Amino acid sequence: MTVLASIRDLAVTYRRDGSEVAALRNINLDIIAGERLAIIGESGSGKSTLALAIAGLLPQSARTEGSIEWISQPLSGAKAPPSVLPDISPSRGEIGSSAAGSFQPTSAPTSSAIGESGNRRTISPLEGEMSGRTEGGLVGRRGQESASKPNHNLLLGRDIGFVFQDPSASLDPVMAIGKQIAEVVHTHLGLDWRQSFAKAITLLERVRLPDPDSALHAFPHQLSGGQKQRVAIAAAIAAGPKLLIADEATSALDTIVQAEIVALIRRLVAEDGMTLLFISHDIALAAELAERIAVFRHGELIELGGTGQIVNAPTQAYTRALLDAHIGLDAAPLLNRNGLNA
């Protein structure tokens, strides 16, 4: 098992109207290379902040602490499953207070800074003790990477593909879609424009857009919502990223198109061996796609496990409540049918 990214003690605070709002607290999570991991939560859970933090897309005003380490080599001698949460449930109170403490800049002694956090941090000798779970090899690798690349060392667009909820907002309305995809290829793979456009056609075929040759010259407004999302996915995977992040990428689509886009994402991720981070408010949808599910609430990761375990044997009451709130096609009717003629 290879860890692609190791998130340690991640905290993100937004400044809004002079006050600080904690969007994420004390997040420890390993993303395993090649897995389909779903991040589930309601509004305000921090799930989108996590996606933005991983992609290095947080606004400048956001303050981040902790680290996101990109690990390209297999972990040697990693014994434990990399993403257990041994320290969550029994002592939520403690976690809360220690998280509050870690908002002080001085107590964030982790290595590489994330994105635009601004203040470059030095590696503290305390690191091993602080995280409490790092093993020798990992610490060494961390030190190396953060020394050579103080910033985000995976590049958005090339190594990370990002698909947003609203393709109308993420695509350029006045640029032909072929150009938008070819631009990614040209920028990140260094191909000339002719080759980049040829690759764009291949990508439009891969996302099953009808008639890719003429679609190349279409503008976003000429496409349906589902087709636009296919184009956005084609652009996201154009440079062959290791990680594909889909942030509520199907939430604005109707059920049938949603199912098609989910099937498309599943196929592309499998074909290219990508790792998938699927951010969603819909636990049923996530369970259909993901191998593991991480449940977020109020900025904290409250439960992480295999999809089967989360769905059938959740340990947290909140996860159970989310599952119970799902109104499926087999749900007990809420409607008292005698009411109609009463």
Next chain:
Amino acid sequence: MSLLTVSNLTKRYSRGGKTLAAVDDVSFHMEPGETLALAGPSGSGKSTIARLVLRLIEPDGGRIEFEGDDFLTLRGAPLRARRGRLQMVFQDPLAAFNPRATVARVLDDPLRIHGVASRSERPRRIAALLERVGLAADLAPRAIHEISGGQRQRVAIARAIATKPSLIVLDEAVSALDVSVRGQILSLLLDLQRQERIAYLFISHDLGVVRAVAHRVILLDAGQIAESGDARAVIDAPQSAIGKALVAAAPKLNRNRP
């Protein structure tokens, strides 16, 4: 007598020289106190039907009878009087309300415009409406943008019931809510329906929710009725192609129930 009878309703749009029927010869009726769901994919015409029934847009053909009146020919005072009986709740109340308004203002408007209560009586009515939808009366002076999405949708429901409607059009009214809030809002709607005998025209893309709350369902495809009937019967065994596709596409949580 039916509460609402829609006959041969048609609405066409022209786009790029071509004429498209958004709603194509649709007929249905609703009884008092009934929930009728309109479900279908994007572009199937469900929201257009809602807007036609509310007379936010005018049809190209067909007839709408509401509480015995030929609703499409009503003008002026009689139309305004009827409008209070036909209310609406949309997906995004933030977009539906004046963002600078307070909760009290949002609820005061319909009471004033429809002459439901005198100026001196209105604060008491507003407090009662808030209580009716499960909100504290001290929410009244708060700004609409300050309260949570769930609270806002409760205010939208309070606004809708202020004029004692017989029919409320719910256009994706619970679709944007967190699941934990969604259940509470659905229960509130069903409570109100039981007590006030309000009918709901319930527009949703979510067949699970439709099956749980609607008496009957109409499945729409490309502006036409593909299938209709008892909500549970239709969704448990859809006959139309679009019905089968909608059911197949609905996310399913395969829990091992004890």
